[in-house]
Amino acid sequence: MEKQAKDPDWPFADPKNVAAVTTASIVDGKSPILYVSHDEDDGGWQFHTGDTVDMSEAKLVSLYSVVQRDPTLKELADLPLGWEASRSSVGQAWQKRRQ
Numbered sequence: 001m002e003k004q005a006k007d008p009d010w011p012f013a014d015p016k017n018v019a020a021v022t023t024a025s026i027v028d029g030k031s032p033i034l035y036v037s038h039d040e041d042d043g044g045w046q047f048h049t050g051d052t053v054d055m056s057e058a059k060l061v062s063l064y065s066v067v068q069r070d071p072t073l074k075e076l077a078d079l080p081l082g083w084e085a086s087r088s089s090v091g092q093a094w095q096k097r098r099q
Contacts, residue, residue, distance in 0.1 A: 011077035016064035020045040023057045026069070032090045033070050037099060040082030047073070050086060 010016060025031035026047060034050035047066050067073045075094055076085050085094040 010064075011074050012063060012067075013077075014043075014045070014063055016062060018045070018063045019060050020047060020063045020066055022047040022059050022061055022066060023049065023053060024059055025049065025057065026066075027059050027061060029069070033066070033073065034089070035084065035086045036073065036076055036079065036094075037084040038076075038079045038081055040099070043081060 007016075021044065022033075023031070026033055026049065031049045033047045035046075035048045037046045038044075039046065045063055045066075070090075072090075072094075076096075079085055079096060082099050083096055084099050085096045087094050
């Protein structure tokens with residue numbers, strides 16, 4: 001099998017089509033992403049508003065689609081498993097910490 005060349009514009013180790021969890025308000029562009037987690041148990045990515053998540057609002061999307069919506073997420077490409085990042089508002093620096 002031929003190895004694909006690394007995309008210089010894609011800083012994540014995960015492929016663009018890896019599944020990520022977010023909410024309807026983020027998908028609809030009504031709310032900003034203020035909280036990100038890179039789950040230790042399954043390596044999954046979650047992107048939320050920072051508020052309590054109602055599971056009825058959960059959406060499964062591609063990592064690429066979330067990064068397209070908010071390119072500042074590329075700053076979190078090296079977020080280790082079991083870590084989270086948050087910010088108080090769009091434009092603020094991401095604060096990283098172990099979960």
